[in-house]
Amino acid sequence: MSSTLSRIIKWLLFLAVVAGAVLTRPWExxxxxxxxxxxxxxxxxxxxxxxxxxxxxxxxxxxxLAVLEAAPEGAIDYLALEDYTPVAGCPLTNVVRVSNTGVRFSSTFTITCPLAVAWVMFERQQLQPLAQQHLGSALIQVDHFGSFACRNIYHREGARRSQHATAGAFDVAAFRFENGQQVSVLSHWADDEAPAKSAFLKETHDAACGYFGTVLGPDYNQPHENHFHFDTSGFGFCR
Structure with a gap:
């Protein structure tokens, strides 16, 4: 077979593949x-x-914001905020004020829009199913330590800025359920007398790692013994 004929056959095969893709539109x-x-x-x-x-x-x-606007009804009650600087040295951009999602919160809070999206996805896809699995009840409230704080990590002078300084982090301390049960990170993380609550916390921590860039809990260090830290920095740092 001549080289010219070989090239023609290769081109014909290539065109056949392209035509097949156009006709069948597999990307749809x-x-x-x-x-x-x-x-x-x-x-x-x-x-x-x-x-x-x-x-x-x-x-x-x-x-x-378009993702939040298209969220299912009741998924999140929020107010999009203009960029502003609440404290000198800590400007906030792309943030929203969250009143509630599918659950109540111990207080309203301001977080970055991407963190709000990640939270709502996590809550609906993981938190609520885990609540039913381990506590036999819907999750109705999350108690938290806040999101925005204009400070360095661990309040150390000369250290880098915390993700909290941009409202890019959210600290969760406890969970309340429709059947009256309460689960505290501090009290129940390693509570052998409440294995269902401990299992809920540990599986919640592990599941969060698929939604947030950084997830920290009691096994990370002493400052996190009483809460979970969720933020969108990094890509899969989970401790």
Whole structure:
């Protein structure tokens, strides 16, 4: 077979493949959570592509707000805020004020829009199922230590700024359930007398690692013995 004929056959095969792709349009059958060109949605299961999209909305405030605006009814009650500087040296950008999500909070708080998206996805896809699995009841309230704090990490002079300085972190201390049960990170993380509560906390911590860039808990260090720290920095630091 001549080299010219061989090249012609290769081109014909290539054109056949292209024509087949155009006619069958296989990209239309890719689930949206796996499709890199589909916008992120609260209801998308967490995949590598979903997590990549979560990272991208950090740099696209309008797209992030669009995700919240399209959230299912009752998923989040929030107010989008203009960029502002509440404390000198700690400007806030791309933030929202959260009143409640599918649960109540011990107080309202301000967090970055991407962190709000990650929280709502985590709450709906992991927290509520884990609540039913381990406590046999719906989660109705989250007690927290806040989000924004203009400070360095561990309040150390000369240290780098904490993620809290940009409202990019959220500290969760306890959970309250519809059947009256309460679960505290401080009291129940390693409570052998309440194995269901301990299991709920540990599985909550592990599940959060798929939604937040950094997750810290009691096993990390003493300052985190009474809360979970969730933030969107990094990519999978889970301790």
């Amino acid at each position: 059958y890719i689930p949206p959570e796996w499709h890199p060109l589909e916008p992120l949605a609260i209801e998308h299961p967490m995949t590598l592509v979903t997590k990549w999209k979560l990272g991208r909305i950090k740099d696209d405030p309008q797209q992030c």
